Amino acid sequence: MGKTTGFMEYEMEAPPKIKPMERVKNWQEFQLVMPEEKLQTQGARCMDCAIPFCQAGTTMDGSGEIGCPVYNLIPEWNDLVYRGKWKEALVRLHKTNNFPEFTGRVCPAPCEGSCTVALNDDPVTIKSIEFNIVEKGFKEGWIVANPPEKRTGKKVAVIGSGPAGLAAAAQLNKAGHWVTVFEKDDRIGGLLTYGIPDVKLSYHVIQRRLDIMEEEGIEFVTNTEIGENYSVDALNNDFDSVLLCTGSQVHRDVPAEGRGLEGIHYAMDFLRPNTKSLLDSRHHDGNFISAEGKDVIVIGGGDTGVDCITTSIRHGCNSLTQFDIHPEKDSQRDEDNPWPLYPVVYGQEEGHKEAEAVFGDDPRAYKIMTKKFVGDENGRVKELHTIDVDTIYEDGKKIRKEIPGTERVWKADLVFLAVGFTGPEQELLEKMEIETDDKSNVKAEYGEYKTSRDNVFAAGDNRRGQSLVVWAIHEGREAARECDRHLMGTTNLP
Structure with a gap:
């Protein structure tokens, strides 16, 4: 490494962001580009640690994740940034990750939790360096279309x-196959476009990469749902192989009394129309659920719940509370969560910081379980009845144990359910006669990705269950490799 003692000489400096009270006035991205000299200093903090767990990309059953799922060559491009060799750093970055501009914005950075420096100090700002490498690549014009020299037919x-x-499409196209991507929505991007608010991942960032992919020969077909306006028979006749990347879209519900009242929505039924209206008309068409002036409760403590917070604040909600059924995390790792596992510790996401800036307090309420929704005379939700719970395990099963005397009533005009997804939509899988497992996910072995149909592969959330963007990229790349091997008998894809 270029600066062997850099981790001892330099302090970690977090990437700059626009202040919460300023950024909540608009829908623009709030992450800023750091000066190059500061980034080089941050790159110098990367240790010559010999065993870089940051790029391990593995999981421990029942414990958690270690390192980067796409096996980013993190120490290599940190060193190159330190030396000012940005173009070489970009080449290293693209070797393992097709879309560092996405992960550099929305990945929770398991790599940083597994950084060796994090054993007794702040980790290297890996995610920030990744973001700045790719943004410099676009700014300098280094990222251009590179279509394959030969086609396989x-x-x-x-x-x-x-x-x-x-x-998967990028990798299969690189191998020389003709690739067509089908999307049932009106814009390409899936979760990236309509599941993540524009303030975290602006659509122009997605579109500039799509433009390059189109130049490279990939065809994108929108407003097309296989099995509905494009038949399964036509799919089988027109293509030599099929790769299913349909995600996990069946919502998990909160089946409490009063669930059918107006004003209670799944998170995606709030987030998707909001982004579509923003992109279509800057919200002038009114085709979205507005939280303006409303008392909002978000049920669910994960990233999707935070996205509902981010969106509601920009609408101008009156108040905001996020229910988390888990207890508040400690600021230090528990004994069963040692390094280099992803640290399960207390932290504030950017949406929490915004809510605290606007309303004066962190919006989260912990150990809360909703018992009942109560409506007004018009059948619209007006309050939630809850009780505090402890989470215990008996015979390996998770049980929510109610705590007597902790009943509460919360005022609410809008409720968003952000408690996850149970699996992929089944209609297409049934029409294609694809076998599923006991969790309703596509049955396909990790590393092989082959479904019960010989020429059909599956990758991402529809196979592994709800997960991270970076794991979806990992599986898409690997499934492309196996699909290429199936078509050609051998493969050069990583």
């Missing part, structure tokens, strides 16, 4: 244009 259909589908 094979045609592959990718169903779904989220991160798994786009990664």
